[in-house]
Amino acid sequence: MEFLKSTTAKEARQIIQAFPLNLKTETIRIDVAQGRVLAEALIAADTIPPFSRSLVDGYAVKAKDVQGAKETSPAFLNLKGEIRIGEEALITISAGDCAYVSTGSMVPQGSDAVVMQEQTRRVPDAVEITKTVFQGENICYAGEDIQKGTTVLQKGKRITPLDAGVFAALGVTSIPVFIKPKIALISSGDEIVSIDETPSTGKVHDINRYTVSALVQEGGAQVTFLGLARDSISDITEKLLLAQDYDMILISGGSSKGERDFITASIEKLGGEIIFHGINIKPGKPTIFGKLCGKPIFGLPGHPSSCAMVTVCFVLLLVRSLQGDTEYEEKTAEGVLTANVPSSYGIEEYPRVTLKKTGEGYRVTPVFSKSALISSLVRADGYIMVPEGTEGLEKGETVEVHFFA
């Protein structure tokens, strides 16, 4: 009965990602927007650069006037003046003319190339050009960076430091973003004590509070810890009632059968629904997913490393969905396995690994450990996924490494 609603990893991901969510947005200044998710596509309202600019210090010319110019037979051009940076170019370049420009200066009308200063010589009232340039050389044309009306950033994109430059270029001072999800976190278990206490024999510190909270915050959510529940329906129910107004509820604990029963019974007592109980994964099998007051709720395994892995592999999917983060692309890397990785058929496994660059390329080494070891996570750079339809991976195979957030 216990794993009646047990599911495959793939089904679990589909169920989690299909959970109906109600996303809200707000408008914020671009200087505090880093890491937030765009709630509307950014359409360029301007052309960038707004005018053709010189990419070097030198002379704006007509390219055909300097064709074939070289050190021993330079082209002589009439110097019409200088266009200072930040100024409008009021000079017009006609055949045989040139004008001094700085890097970033507006390129004058009539000019179609800039010769670098190093390839010129100043002579009285004229400039000797000692090198040929092609049409467009050393010019960034108006609109060459961004054309007015184009979609520069997609709705659902998480804003990076470099995106900030695009907003600034376009003079966009405020942007609509999805609101940061508010997540309620509860730890449970008769064996768990707060880290401020010294555990008596048989008890251990509350590790999951800190790893889950840090992972989920790094994923872009706000976390409120609602406390430590004893293994009883009344205590768990009481804590769950405090969590009703949050966008998602996470309750860790329940690696033993009795503990899990308290969590599922409490959810059902409050009118919630258990969507699945148990995923065919390792570590993390005793994971519960359900709905309470219309919000998603995860029951996470009590084992610290299992709890952390389920948070990374499953909870963060929903943390991203709750932020409208539809453009997410995970950064992964490839490397060659330095050892066999046994696994069980029918179970998707997540062995933790280190990734090291060697003279012969990237090498991936499993950090073998019992699933309870929290130190194994600290030693690892990330994890690999062994599909449920295999009985392990072999030394020498190329595998994809998922980095820890």
Add this chain to the structure above:
Amino acid sequence: MEFLKSTTAKEARQIIQAFPLNLKTETIRIDVAQGRVLAEALIAADTIPPFSRSLVDGYAVKAKDVQGAKETSPAFLNLKGEIRIGEEALITISAGDCAYVSTGSMVPQGSDAVVMQEQTRRVPDAVEITKTVFQGENICYAGEDIQKGTTVLQKGKRITPLDAGVFAALGVTSIPVFIKPKIALISSGDEIVSIDETPSTGKVHDINRYTVSALVQEGGAQVTFLGLARDSISDITEKLLLAQDYDMILISGGSSKGERDFITASIEKLGGEIIFHGINIKPGKPTIFGKLCGKPIFGLPGHPSSCAMVTVCFVLLLVRSLQGDTEYEEKTAEGVLTANVPSSYGIEEYPRVTLKKTGEGYRVTPVFSKSALISSLVRADGYIMVPEGTEGLEKGETVEVHFFA
């Protein structure tokens, strides 16, 4: 004269990383320590787990009592009781005994293995064990995760979400970390206007303020923007005077010769020193590095994408040093180039690239663009480094991709 103190990329990195710094520390709670850098190694003051724990729900036994047990010839053991999770195990297991344990329960004295419940049958006053276990099976022994006295995290390590679990496991509530560096940021240039203004012809928005600020904040620093300086020694000097109490000064602007001269002259006027002026890199050649009031100062190129690349490749080195981040390991990935990448001999180049996983592995595609294009940075996943001693890379070569922060 202009590039008199021009240097190679390698020398620039060495000079930047050898800059003498005076690091300060503070003590903070572990729940706000994510992303901060440990100022002292973490030595385990406890043994984790503090007692031997069961990894499953089942029966604690002596392994030799169940040797050869199978479905058709089970071992019969006397049930001494149950050890509930969180309780001290007061039962002792003698030959022929067993005790019920939950996942996470303390394993009783005398027992050296746990049989999973699924491999047992309860009969009146006894338990039938239907499977052999090896010594230590399903037990996480005291100290198997962390031995008391071992160094668990090194001084200089940036704290990850998973490290938080180690602190919690050991009951460490507060830790010493390096203080977040305070960085002063100035934009300069007669062509630059604030993003709140509409630029007149010839002028452009201040892009660098936002990209540099976001990159450096993501690197772990606090940034204060001190304003926009005109291209004059008096204006730049005035802004630099405001920056004296910061741990590092960044001034962007100065892609043209005149602008660079204002910056170097202002630093020297205030008694500062120009350590190098110009790096043999592309983009980013007109980078200035110096010392002012004993603090490092960068003059960053005015071109937005050059400015961003120099921030990523050089400024962030010092942002990390200022945090005592000595254990930094960059996450990189390998892929195969889909196009030739030309480059100039004698210059280290940083072409921006995309990295895509295909059916044939990872493919790296250069985002060709003029260096002034800010949109090229948004389209790229990262960059590759073309060493100064080559004239480019060829399609089909395996290259290392550095991700944007």
